[in-house]
């Protein structure tokens with residue numbers, strides 16, 4: 001699956017299926033600091049992500 | 065995961081409240097928390113005209129959205145800091161948002177009115193950009209709200225913003241700042257707008273989730289000047305504490321507010337304190353504790369040291 005990250009904007013390729021919780025762990029991201037968006041829907045930590053999903057990791061800190 | 069209220073698919077888990085919400089219930093939760101803040105803290109009423117300081121970020125645009133959903137009269141105010149591409153993008157987000165909803169938008173443009181962008185001004189006066197930015201924004205927020213006759217100025221500060229600022233102030237024992245850390249600052253004298261923070265009960269993550277499920281198009285990018293800023297470090301530390309023990313942020317900030325309120329009975333009010341030390345700035349008329357206000361001092365210095373067209 002393609003995973004879009006912000007700060008800075010970049011894209012990484014990850015293998016599915018895996019749960020959101022595991023994806024965040026693998027990317028060393030604290031769940032409290034990000035939101036995970038599949039397509040344009042917000043998903044929770046126990047949601048299963050598939051190989052053909054497009055994922056965006058949205059940091060919750062932004063702007064000023 | 066299912067919504068604890070209606071059993072729909074959950075979009076956000078909120079460990080500090082031992083709950084999880086679907087889109088609709090998340091929106092209801094966020095609006096209810098804002099409404100509670102507004103009424104409990106006596107921020108403003110339905111008949112009041114509210115000016116919301118917007119940056120193009122998730123907090124301020126969500127705040128505007130929430131206030132309209134709750135039936136309040138709120139307009140937008142944007143300060144264009146002239147930070148290249150970042151300002152262009154954030155201004156475009158603000159303009160799209162307000163245009164699509166028919167919200168009145170006031171803009172103050174630094175390059176136009178002060179004659180230089182924030183980075184150039186900070187260079188001219190040899191001060192950190194974020195501190196000059198804070199001075200300028202506070203000044204224009206207040207001045208615009210007063211001059212345009214709004215009852216109150218609202219900002220999008222959330223629980224994380226306030227808890228991290230409190231942590232910073234406590235770590236350095238800057239107790240003189242603690243008085244001003246409440247969600248409501250009174251209009252203690254002529255020329256001073258009342259200032260409120262209706263999102264202080266909501267975590268940053270809850271507001272970001274609100275913005276996403278309500279399809280609010282905000283600027284995700286960080287301000288290029290804020291990289292490595294101390295506040296981000298404090299937020300990060302609080303997030304780590306929050307992960308280990310949910311509810312830490314609210315216990316810290318709300319606990320502080322409760323203590324302040326308990327102490328308030330035995331201390332002079334903020335209005336009395338303000339009136340004792342504030343007087344109109346001789347140059348611009350805005351209230352200040354110093355001889356000349358920090359904005360006028362800054363602009364005078366920029367004008368003196370500047371090679372070119374810094375205007376007053």
Ligand SMILES: [Zn+2]
Nearest residue numbers: 067070086089
């Ligand atoms: Zn629900």
Ligand SMILES: [Zn+2]
Nearest residue numbers: 345348357360
């Ligand atoms: Zn002044």
